[in-house]
Amino acid sequence: MKYLRCENCGDYYELNEGESVEDFEACQCGGKLVFTEIIEEKEDKAVIDRESSHDSPKQSSEFDEKPLATEFSLDPAPKTPFWTLSNIGLLMMVLGFIGLIFAFLFPFLFLWNVPTDNPDSFIGLFVKTIWIYMISIIVMFLGLVLFLAVNLNKNKKKIASNLGGVAGKIQELPMDYHVFTNVKLPDVRLKIGQLVVGPTGIFVIESHSLPGYYLIEGDDWWKDSGNRRVKSISNPGKQAKSKTMKLRRFLNSHEVNVEYVAMNPVVSLPLDNYRVDEKPRNYNLMTPDEVSEFILSKKSRIDEDLVERAVTIIKRYSR
Numbered sequence: 001m002k003y004l005r006c007e008n009c010g011d012y013y014e015l016n017e018g019e020s021v022e023d024f025e026a027c028q029c030g031g032k033l034v035f036t037e038i039i040e041e042k043e044d045k046a047v048i049d050r051e052s053s054h055d056s057p058k059q060s061s062e063f064d065e066k067p068l069a070t071e072f073s074l075d076p077a078p079k080t081p082f083w084t085l086s087n088i089g090l091l092m093m094v095l096g097f098i099g100l101i102f103a104f105l106f107p108f109l110f111l112w113n114v115p116t117d118n119p120d121s122f123i124g125l126f127v128k129t130i131w132i133y134m135i136s137i138i139v140m141f142l143g144l145v146l147f148l149a150v151n152l153n154k155n156k157k158k159i160a161s162n163l164g165g166v167a168g169k170i171q172e173l174p175m176d177y178h179v180f181t182n183v184k185l186p187d188v189r190l191k192i193g194q195l196v197v198g199p200t201g202i203f204v205i206e207s208h209s210l211p212g213y214y215l216i217e218g219d220d221w222w223k224d225s226g227n228r229r230v231k232s233i234s235n236p237g238k239q240a241k242s243k244t245m246k247l248r249r250f251l252n253s254h255e256v257n258v259e260y261v262a263m264n265p266v267v268s269l270p271l272d273n274y275r276v277d278e279k280p281r282n283y284n285l286m287t288p289d290e291v292s293e294f295i296l297s298k299k300s301r302i303d304e305d306l307v308e309r310a311v312t313i314i315k316r317y318s319r
Helices: 085-113 119-170 236-253 288-297 304-315
Strands: 003-006 012-014 033-036 069-071 178-184 191-198 201-207 214-217 220-225 228-231 263-268 274-278 284-286
Touching: 085 119, 119 191, 119 201, 119 288, 178 304, 191 236, 191 304, 201 236, 201 288, 236 263, 263 288, 284 288
Parallel strands: 201 263, 214 274, 263 284
Antiparallel strands: 003 012, 003 033, 069 228, 178 191, 191 201, 214 220, 220 228
16 A cells, blocks of 8 residues: 655555655645655554545544444533424414314214203304314414414524525625635536635635534534434535545646645534534634635635636536
8 A cells, every 4th residue: 555644743644546745735734745655553643534634644533433422421502492483383283183173072072961952052062163163273273374484484594594694795705706606516426505716715615504413523523412422424524625625636637736725625604503622623614704704814825827717617517
């Protein structure tokens, strides 16, 4: 096997077929990379897989050795009170349905007690049954309206926060920054939701509103599941890195040679449903309000010709 070893941090990176040391600028920590075919035995060494490290040799295996489900006490996630409008609407629908069942059984329950020689008693029983039907239907209908109204409003807020928050803010960037949405590269299944190309670099933005409560440790995402934590299937950080890596490969294949330092995977979380225990090393985590400032404050610079060539190619695959 062929590897690259960082002279600074000592981490190893396994070379894929056709790759060489010239394909990489430096390690994520800034250290120089050297070619080797032997892995020296040392406790803190780790062979890094490209798909999970975004073309970068710097990646710790500290959390990969943890079981997928381990006992762990998290800070309490924000609790949703039972008596929300949505739950009240659901309860009203259930009560209305029970009322309809009772209205159907009502005549049979009291028919035996109605005097047969008094027609008014039958009329009274019929009127009471109709009233129960009407009240049950009204309660059930109002509950349905309340439930749908609350949940539709919730979805609108989530969409506005998730898409409008990030997409709206990056549209306000200066004119020399080019903003793309829904970029679908050929022969790549993944679609880039938001992409910014400008003088400070190329930014692949993953914006998510994830359900539940999350603990973030470096590149690992854990989901709170009662008294346990389980490794989350949804990992926006890995998605952002994977899309950034594939975009870099795609641009390089079109002779737009983008340096690693110019590629920036960004995860934007609009909801306050997570806790960061260890800062991510290979992607940038922030709120929608911080994305534009992050893009403008980057120290790296790419020349105008490279920007224009990248923009020309990406335009063909952006909706």
